[in-house]
Amino acid sequence: MKISKQERQIVFEKYNGKCAYCGCELKKGWHVDHIEPVVRDLKIVNGKVTSLPTCEKPQNHTLGNFNPSCASCNILKSSESIEQLRRKIAQFVNSLNQYSTQYxxxxxxxxxxxxxIEVKFYFETL
Ligand SMILES: [Zn+2]
Structure with a gap:
């Protein structure tokens, strides 16, 4: 999905160059997250999943719905809402207790x- 350089700069500055979710300093290759997901259409070619230029909710591709995100937070959030991401992270401790011998x-x-403690995102602490 297209975003202009100017819009990308506005998103970068939204939280002073920090990830809206974990609060780390954004590095080269940071992502523009859709707060309310657009849910990209995918196709599978030779067993590999790739994004198509289309999505289920193009109405969510607006500047007001963009958050700056580090790559790992954006990949974890995927096509989920903020509340779904919060529940997913909260479940990590249970998964570690269930499956990780090292943990x-x-x-x-x-x-x-x-x-x-409740999972709080960086932007909620400001
Ligand atoms: Zn992050």
């Missing part, structure tokens, strides 16, 4: 201190 041992030996 369980680190916890058993006191290296991990779990909290019940």
């Amino acid at each position: 369980k041992f680190a916890k058993k030996y006191g290296l991990i201190n779990e909290t019940e």
Whole structure:
């Protein structure tokens, strides 16, 4: 989906060059996130998934719906809403307790201190 250089600069400055989600300094290759997702149309060619230039919700491709994001937060968020992303991250501790032997041992030996804090995104702390 197209975005002009000028719009990209406006998005970059929205949180002073920081990721709206984790708050890290944005580096080369940062992403423009759609806060309300556009849900890109995909196709599979030779077993590889690629994005088409079309999407399910083109009405969400507006400057007011853009957030600056580091690549990893944007890839994690994928086609989800902010609340879905928050629930996904909150579930990580459960997954680690269920599936990660290293995590369980680190916890058993006191290296991990779990909290019940709510997932807060950088833009919500400003
Ligand atoms: Zn981030």
